[in-house]
Amino acid sequence: MDKEGNAPRRKRVLEADDFVKGVLENNRAILAQTITLVESNAEKHFYLAQKVISELLPYTGKSIRIGITGVPGAGKSTLIEAFGSYLCDLGHRVAVLAVDPSSQISKGSILGDKTRMEQLGRNKNAFVRPTPAGGTLGGVARKSRETMLVCEAAGYDVIIVETVGVGQSEITVRSMVDLFIVLMLTGAGDELQGMKKGILELADAIFINKADGNNKLKALTTKEEYNQILHYIPPATKGWETKAYTCSALNGEGIDTIWDVVGNYVEHTKRNDTFYVRRQEQLFLWLRETLQSQLLNRFYDHPNIKNTLPDYKQQIEEGRMTVTIAAQKLLEEYDKHK
Amino acid sequence: MDKEGNAPRRKRVLEADDFVKGVLENNRAILAQTITLVESNAEKHFYLAQKVISELLPYTGKSIRIGITGVPGAGKSTLIEAFGSYLCDLGHRVAVLAVDPSSQISKGSILGDKTRMEQLGRNKNAFVRPTPAGGTLGGVARKSRETMLVCEAAGYDVIIVETVGVGQSEITVRSMVDLFIVLMLTGAGDELQGMKKGILELADAIFINKADGNNKLKALTTKEEYNQILHYIPPATKGWETKAYTCSALNGEGIDTIWDVVGNYVEHTKRNDTFYVRRQEQLFLWLRETLQSQLLNRFYDHPNIKNTLPDYKQQIEEGRMTVTIAAQKLLEEYDKHK
Structure with a gap:
């Protein structure tokens, strides 16, 4: 049994170091597994993947x-x-x-x-x-x-x-x-x-x-x-x-x-220098886009926003509420129930 | 003295109804004052302006x-x-x-x-x-x-x-x-x-x-x-x-x-129908953009983000941290101190 209580598997579960070493040696099987790890949507894979990428960054x-x-x-x-x-x-x-x-x-x-x-x-x-x-x-x-x-x-x-x-x-x-x-x-x-x-x-x-x-x-x-x-x-x-x-x-x-x-x-x-300047800008843009999409997803996925947004949109469409007021009320709704 | 304790002014302070009536009558002086109200960045003007616009919406x-x-x-x-x-x-x-x-x-x-x-x-x-x-x-x-x-x-x-x-x-x-x-x-x-x-x-x-x-x-x-x-x-x-x-x-x-x-x-x-469809889309886009800019402003104007962002950006630039990790840490920072 491993520490998570799973039955032992024939294939050894790879640790961060195994992934890093395998990638740096261009072991194609491990390279493919590392990418599968990076692509995984599972939360436990997320942290492992980030650890591996962090160690690979200098290369x-x-x-x-x-x-x-x-x-x-x-x-x-x-x-x-x-x-x-x-x-x-x-x-x-x-x-x-x-x-x-x-x-x-x-x-x-x-x-x-x-x-x-x-x-x-x-x-x-x-x-x-x-x-x-x-x-x-x-x-x-x-x-x-x-x-x-x-x-x-x-x-x-x-x-x-x-x-x-x-x-x-x-x-x-x-x-x-x-x-x-x-x-x-x-x-x-x-x-x-x-x-x-x-x-x-x-x-x-x-x-x-x-x-x-x-x-x-x-x-x-x-x-x-x-x-x-x-x-x-x-x-x-x-x-x-x-x-x-x-x-x-x-x-x-x-x-x-x-x-x-x-x-x-x-x-x-x-x-x-355009080459280097663009690479740096791309990194910062990636950070900005990641932050933006997460902030917006958190907002629009919030149950209170999901529930009330259609009604506000209808009121806007029918000329019963200004866009500015609707936005303000939605933000208040979001803050109240967070 | 008016209710805010100001000395009486020769010019009567306009109420929401005065603005609405003046605009609908196309009183140019009041129209200009209404726009000045709409353009004002003062908080007390904001609510008054929104009240006026709400009443004008049907027109x-x-x-x-x-x-x-x-x-x-x-x-x-x-x-x-x-x-x-x-x-x-x-x-x-x-x-x-x-x-x-x-x-x-x-x-x-x-x-x-x-x-x-x-x-x-x-x-x-x-x-x-x-x-x-x-x-x-x-x-x-x-x-x-x-x-x-x-x-x-x-x-x-x-x-x-x-x-x-x-x-x-x-x-x-x-x-x-x-x-x-x-x-x-x-x-x-x-x-x-x-x-x-x-x-x-x-x-x-x-x-x-x-x-x-x-x-x-x-x-x-x-x-x-x-x-x-x-x-x-x-x-x-x-x-x-x-x-x-x-x-x-x-x-x-x-x-x-x-x-x-x-x-x-x-x-x-x-x-x-493109005319009407676009107008409706423009309203919803305006709402989305308002929400987005407010959510992002609140994030980037937060003192903890302002203080830590430059350091994270430097770590990203020097290849010491992945963009994904930096974004996650910044969001944690933001949630912790909100």
């Missing part, structure tokens, strides 16, 4: 963090598989994570986690992790940020965070990476209609994918169209000019361009 | 609410003066309010309140009110929203809310109006660089101002350029196609076009 931060988004059908998975394999061949170690809000809502996943990136997943220098299940976008973001840290401690030097650009997820991913790539197809206008507003304003580079065969000329035209549009859009990163490029996951053309652009970007932003 | 909501933004130099004031005078000549009653965050920070105002719109201000069918002084953007927004209600109760049927597109102010104004106009100049690309990101995505109409004399041809070209760009930007209002137009505050050309566009927009959005 984090040394990777290049790349966000990739694109409409469904843009070929994200195939592209990341080709790009990741290319990097592994160059001697890099690549971790691929995902932030996929759709899997929260529908329990299905737009990114199609189960079958994707099989080839890359088998590469000993790559580690592919599907979207954590359960919880809000904020919860998924927390888990992805911490998983990123764990992967860095395990020695992965390129972290790719993939998202489908639905709702707020691309803003969330932009806030946890150094550089953000938007994947597009030909037929710019039509495609853009399906994208979230403002997606181009988050991009440090745009890649027109599937620039192969009969589609190649069209892709080059689309690239020029985007370069025109980009003149009218303020850059996502101060001092860095966002440009459009073409690539093909199918025949591999332009995959090296992605890595060239990443290299230029990192060199440029490290030289003018 | 509100019948105007068309128009937001106008543009870079400094786009000629907002002159344009609004021309547009407002045109509406007064048509028999409308026009109130012009401003949300100008700059006046909060520098105590000066980009909008140059004191001397602007003198001609319109003298028109008996117009009411021009400068930005309320003091407080945060959120505070200014609350005051402007409530001032809008007061003006509606006084019978103004067109409310124009002006802002300089700095920081978040244009998003704030978009959230309190039915339709949002962005004023531009020729030289689209250059101008846009000075605008906030995403401004075009908030616009229901774009007017290229100063389309007169030697500048007219250039303005027409700029208009076409914007119409091209707009193809790539999702519309600000569902089912409504945002387009670019030209106008001249100097010679009056295109001023009638503004009113035509407003009329078409209102007819269109009332027919498909």
Whole structure:
């Protein structure tokens, strides 16, 4: 019997030190278990996970963090598989994570986690992790940020965070990476209609994918169209000019361009300090967002607020109460019963 | 002596009923005093103001609410003066309010309140009110929203809310109006660089101002350029196609076009219900934002948080504490000393 009164199990229960040691040695089984621990919603796992991450913190931060988004059908998975394999061949170690809000809502996943990136997943220098299940976008973001840290401690030097650009997820991913790539197809206008507003304003580079065969000329035209549009859009990163490029996951053309652009970007932003300033700002933003979501959840989940809010909203709607008074009464209600 | 022990004043202190009656009769002096009351930061004025607004609520909501933004130099004031005078000549009653965050920070105002719109201000069918002084953007927004209600109760049927597109102010104004106009100049690309990101995505109409004399041809070209760009930007209002137009505050050309566009927009959005749905959503958003800003202010203004936050931030920055742990400790700190 262990101290919690459970029957002994064949597999020894790992302690914080076991997780830390396993991750630092890049023991893939323990790395996977550590991430499962980080993703767990159970309270007892929460404290253990935080202890492990705290001890791993000194070994984090040394990777290049790349966000990739694109409409469904843009070929994200195939592209990341080709790009990741290319990097592994160059001697890099690549971790691929995902932030996929759709899997929260529908329990299905737009990114199609189960079958994707099989080839890359088998590469000993790559580690592919599907979207954590359960919880809000904020919860998924927390888990992805911490998983990123764990992967860095395990020695992965390129972290790719993939998202489908639905709702707020691309803003969330932009806030946890150094550089953000938007994947597009030909037929710019039509495609853009399906994208979230403002997606181009988050991009440090745009890649027109599937620039192969009969589609190649069209892709080059689309690239020029985007370069025109980009003149009218303020850059996502101060001092860095966002440009459009073409690539093909199918025949591999332009995959090296992605890595060239990443290299230029990192060199440029490290030289003018934007790289470091953004990382610090991202940490503080993460703290602010965590505090905000917890303060708001505590308020809106409070039984008294849950009970009275609909009535106040109705009174506002019918012009029987001002918004200011309603807010004040709700806050009084909250304070009274806390 | 009155009940608060003050010496008697020549001017009788107004009660809630006096304010309400004066506003409903469109007594301009009392209207101005009511807005001053609404804008006051004093606690005793707060309750009186809320009582007055509550009684005015049934008389509100019948105007068309128009937001106008543009870079400094786009000629907002002159344009609004021309547009407002045109509406007064048509028999409308026009109130012009401003949300100008700059006046909060520098105590000066980009909008140059004191001397602007003198001609319109003298028109008996117009009411021009400068930005309320003091407080945060959120505070200014609350005051402007409530001032809008007061003006509606006084019978103004067109409310124009002006802002300089700095920081978040244009998003704030978009959230309190039915339709949002962005004023531009020729030289689209250059101008846009000075605008906030995403401004075009908030616009229901774009007017290229100063389309007169030697500048007219250039303005027409700029208009076409914007119409091209707009193809790539999702519309600000569902089912409504945002387009670019030209106008001249100097010679009056295109001023009638503004009113035509407003009329078409209102007819269109009332027919498909977007108009009413947005107004209801704006009320609930206002409530949510009020609650959020108060919950966050209470947290960050708490002495224990103020004292400990910098230390936690330093520990995060130096990699000695995870963001998740820091957030949790701060919330514990807050609960302990509340």
